[in-house]
């Protein structure tokens with residue numbers, strides 16, 4: 605079966621994925637995206653940087669929903685954490 609290029613672009617090929625609803629890395633336990641996730645995502649999206657920005661933005665919205673689900677204030681560092689490092 606041939607890999608579908610669109611799917612390839614959208615599904616992160618890293619094992620360092622967020623564990624919801626805490627948004628810590630499922631592998632190393634650091635706040636996601638951890639150092640490894642960032643590196644692997646950058647490599648994967650090297651030729652499609654907009655895809656990384658879209659993926660991280662949608663992840664950030666999911667994280668806001670999860671992290672504020674019980675009335676907690678929105679964490680102030682989310683932009684820094686999710687988007688500032690993406691191209």
Ligand SMILES: [Zn+2]
Pocket residue numbers: 620621629630631632633634638639640641
């Ligand atoms: Zn990790």
